[in-house]
Amino acid sequence: DTAVSQTPKYLVTQMGNDKSIKCEQNLGHDTMYWYKQDSKKFLKIMFSYNNKELIINETVPNRFSPKSPDKAHLNLHINSLELGDSAVYFCASSPGGNQPQHFGDGTRLSIL
Amino acid sequence: AQKITQTQPGMFVQEKEAVTLDCTYDTSDPSYGLFWYKQPSSGEMIFLIYQGSYDQQNATEGRYSLNFQKARKSANLVISASQLGDSAMYFCAMRDLNQFYFGTGTSLTVIP
Numbered sequence: 001d002t003a004v005s006q007t008p009k010y011l012v013t014q015m016g017n018d019k020s021i022k023c024e025q026n027l028g029h030d031t032m033y034w035y036k037q038d039s040k041k042f043l044k045i046m047f048s049y050n051n052k053e054l055i056i057n058e059t060v061p062n063r064f065s066p067k068s069p070d071k072a073h074l075n076l077h078i079n080s081l082e083l084g085d086s087a088v089y090f091c092a093s094s095p096g097g098n099q100p101q102h103f104g105d106g107t108r109l110s111i112l
Numbered sequence: 113a114q115k116i117t118q119t120q121p122g123m124f125v126q127e128k129e130a131v132t133l134d135c136t137y138d139t140s141d142p143s144y145g146l147f148w149y150k151q152p153s154s155g156e157m158i159f160l161i162y163q164g165s166y167d168q169q170n171a172t173e174g175r176y177s178l179n180f181q182k183a184r185k186s187a188n189l190v191i192s193a194s195q196l197g198d199s200a201m202y203f204c205a206m207r208d209l210n211q212f213y214f215g216t217g218t219s220l221t222v223i224p
Contacts, residue, residue: 094207
C-alpha cells in the first residue's frame with residue numbers, strides 16, 4: 001500500500017492554464033506539506049497543513065492554493081500557470097513531534 | 113543565516129569505501145530533529161535516518177550512521193561499505209518549532 005500518493009506523476013500543460021495535483025496519505029499523520037523542487041534540486045517548502053489548518057504559508061504566489069478536504073488529503077491548485085512553475089512538486093506527511101516526513105513520488109510539472 | 117548547510121555539492125567515493133557527507137545546522141530551539149534523505153535519479157525522496165536533539169547516542173540504520181556533534185551543531189551522515197546503488201543526492205534536514213528545513217543537497221557518486 002502506498003503511504004503517500006500523489007497524482008498525476010507527470011503533468012504537461014500550456015502557460016495560462018489552471019491545474020491541480022492531488023495528494024493522499026494513509027498513515028494517519030496530522031500534518032501534510034507541499035514542496036517545490038527546482039532544476040537545481042533545491043527543495044522549497046510551500047505549504048503545511050495540520051489537521052486541515054494552514055500553519056505555514058511561505059511566500060509563494062497566490063496563484064497557488066492548497067485545499068484540504070480532510071486530514072488525509074492535501075491538494076494543490078495552481079492558477080494561470082507560468083514557465084517558472086516548471087518543477088517537481090512533492091507532497092509529504094508527518095506525525096507530530098520531531099518525526100520524519102514521508103514523501104510522495106513527486107509530480108513533474110512542465111509548462112510549454 | 114542558513115538553517116541547514118551542506119558544503120559539499122558533489123562527492124566521489126570508491127565502491128566498498130566509507131564516505132562522510134557533511135551537514136551543519138542552526139537553531140535556538142532545544143528540541144529539534146535531524147534527518148537525512150536520499151534522492152536517487154528516479155526522483156523519489158527516501159528517508160534514511162533520524163537523530164533527536166536529546167538522543168545521547170548517534171543514530172545508526174544498517175550501513176548509515178549519523179555523527180551527531182551537538183556542540184558543533186553538525187550532523188554528518190556516514191555511509192559504510194559504499195555500493196553502486198548509493199549514488200544519489202543526499203539531503204540533510206531539520207525540524208524545529210514545527211517547521212522543516214532542507215539543505216541544498218550533496219550529489220554522491222560511487223565509483224566501481
